[in-house]
Structures are given as C-alpha cells and as structure tokens.
Amino acid sequence: MIRHDYTGCGVCHADPSGAGLLTDYGRAQSVLLMQMHYGEPPKGDEAPKYADFAFGVVPLPEWLLAQVTYRGAEFILNYPRPPPNGGAAVQTTDVSYLQMLLDARAELKLGVFRAAGALGWSNTPYTAQAVVVSNTDYTNQLVAREYWLGVQLADDTLLLRLGRINLPFGLRNVEHTAWVRQQTATTINVDQQSGFSVSFDNSKVRTEIMAMFGNLNVSPDSYRERGLSGLVEVPVAERTVVGLSALISRAGQNASSNGSPVLRQVYGAHTRWSPVEPVVLLAEADVYLNDVLGSGNTQANGVGWLQADYEPIQGLHFQPALEALQQYGVSGMAVGTWLTVDWFCLPHTEFRVDGLWRNSPSPGGRVNVFSLLLQLHVYL
Secondary structure, X not given: OHHHOOOOOOOOEOOOOOOOOEOHHHHHHHHHXXXXXXXXXXXXXXXXXXXXXXXXXXXXXXXXXXXXXXXXXXXXXXXXXXXXXXXXXXXXXXXXXXXXXXXXXXXXXXXXXXXXXXXXXXXXXXXXXXXXXXXXXXXXXXXXXXXXEEEEEOOOOEEEEEEEEOOOOOOOOOOOOOHHHHOOOOOOOOOOEEEEEEEEEOOOOEEEEEEEEEOOOOOOHHHXXXXXXXXXXXXXXXXXXXXXXXXXXXXXXXXXXXXXXXXXXXXXXXEEEEEEOOEEEEEXXXXXXXXXXXXXXXXXXXXXXXXXXXXXXXXXXXXXXXEEEEOOOXXXXXXXXXXXXXXXXXXXXXXXXXXXXXXEOOOOXXXXXXXXXXXXXXXX
16 A cells, blocks of 8 residues: 555554554545456545445444455465385375455444454464364364454554554565564464554554563463564655564473573564555565573574565556575575465455465475465455
8 A cells, every 4th residue: 555655554454553454444445446447446535335344235333343354265285295104205286275264353443442353263273373262173263363452542643452462563464474474473363462552653653562461372371472572664755664673572481492481582674665656565674583591592593575566457466575584503595486466356355366486495405395375355
C-alpha cells in the first residue's frame, strides 16, 4: 500500500503493525485499490456494498469488526531424501494439502476500549505454539493466534494492549516460511507472545514496543521467553520509509541448552520504497544472537530479504524475492529465490503461486530444495 502513499498500517488493520483483521476503511481499500476490475472501476472514494462483511449481506454495527478467513494450499516439495539403508540421497517429490488458515476474527470498539481475538482450526503440526485444545499429535486442533484488550487514546494515535499479540519486528511478511521471519521467530503464524504493547503512529513516526511475558501455550514455564520486542519506522521521502527493530528475550532453557538459561537477541533494519507507483521494494537485514548463558559462547547469525512487487495492472502482482542466511557453525551461506504471482482476482479473493528454490550447505555438499505452493485465500 505504500505505492498509494500509505506509510502506516493501523488505518487498514486492527493490529497497528499490520496484517489480520481489516477495518471498515481497509475493506474499502481492498476493493478500490487491491482488487482487479474487469470493467469500469467503482467511481469516487466510496466502496460498493460487497466490500463489507459477508459481502454486505450481514450488516454489522459500528462497534463491531468481524472477518472469517480461509487460506489453503497445495504444496509440492522436491528435496533430497537419504535412503533407509544409506548411500546417496535420492531426489524425492511430496505433494500435500495445507490448511494454512481458517480463523474467525473480531474486534469490539466501545468508546476508547478495544477487545479483539481470533479463533480457528488447524490440521498441521507446525501450529502447536498457537494451540488451545489439541490432540497429542497436534493435528485437528483449535488455535488462537491473537487475543487482547486495549485502550485507544490521543486521537487514535496511541494504542495500549494486553494479551497475546504479534511481535513488533521488521516487515510484517505474509511469507512466514521466509528465513527472515522463521529464523528470527517473528512470524504472524505461530510466534505471537503474551504481553503488553504500546503503539504510536502520527504519520511522522510509527513505533510499537512490547513487553513479552511468554507464550502461554508452551510448557514447561522455563521454556517461555520473556523480554522486549519493538520497532520504530519513519518516512524519509515520498513513498519511502525506513525502520529499526530489536528483540531481547531470556528463557530458562530450550531444547538444546541442557537446562541452562538462554539469551536471544535480534537486531535489524528494514525499508519499504516505491520509486514509481507500479513498483515497490521491500528489504530487511537482521543479525540474531543465541547465547546459552554460562557457556561463554555467543552464536552469531545473519539473515536478509529483498523483495520486489510489480503491479502492471491493478490486482495482478509479480513478486520476485531473494533471501540469504548465514548460520553459526555452518560453512557457506544458504540462498533462496522466490518467484511469486499474486492475483486479487475477485472481491475478498486472492490466488497466489509461489515457486521457491533454496540452496544450502550441508556436510555432504550443497543441497537443493524446490517447492511450489498454490494458494487460495478468501475472506468474509
């Protein structure tokens, strides 16, 4: 949206740092500025009725925002699999269906008070960190990615929130498997934390700082991270913003620390820039440090992301991206290339294709992994 001179996120999203539940204004812009129009586009600044919840069939009161979101995908993965009896790895292709998202989201607005949450259903084990009720194998489970209470003050420029919240850090990528989100544990898929957040946006500066109390879905308590995460972002030119982020957390232990406390630090810089309206460039570079306290060994790692978004006609996006990862103790840098076509083909509907090639170092030489993701995203 920065190509349309929107530098902030809170005007279109209930979350001041972006993603998730749309405001009424955000729903209008999804039709006016995001959706492909096959004939005459809507005239003026007023969106058609079908931009509203449930395509306008179910009217909502002014104090309620609601949304039901589905994102499903066919996932094709080609990777080297070691044979059971040893020997050279064999290139293998797996095909599977991923239910990436099936959430009902809502926000109540009563004067200055806010209450928001999301409740959904998942059939994939990787959402275990967001599980509310689950089977022992973490499939077919109830998940709650977000829930919080808040107060909005100072002409809606200041929002105080308490609950389970997305971590404010870097770009708010929907590509949660990108290394820049995955390695820093700042995805909007499962990496939310319980805590207290203060966000401020007056169009000249956008910032959010969060005190992390830990992920209450992680047990035992010693595995929960506690600390601070935050970002600050400022416009530096027309359709150009730069930002800095930091995250510092401590846990009593993790799976590889042998019971010792662990300190995690992430520091990064990012930018969003639209040199001309059809083109947007997104970039982020982070350094993340892992330290098992008392070991005298700090593990330093680096990760980067560069993505272009070219929209030749409204609603159709070509999004190539490059990523790089340098991990402690690994000789050589891992690199990845994304080729994405993103099509907002109908109201409340997005079809997306992601082709991804990754080349990573391994003890037996460099390894190639190819994947293809066909996604359908619809919301009411």
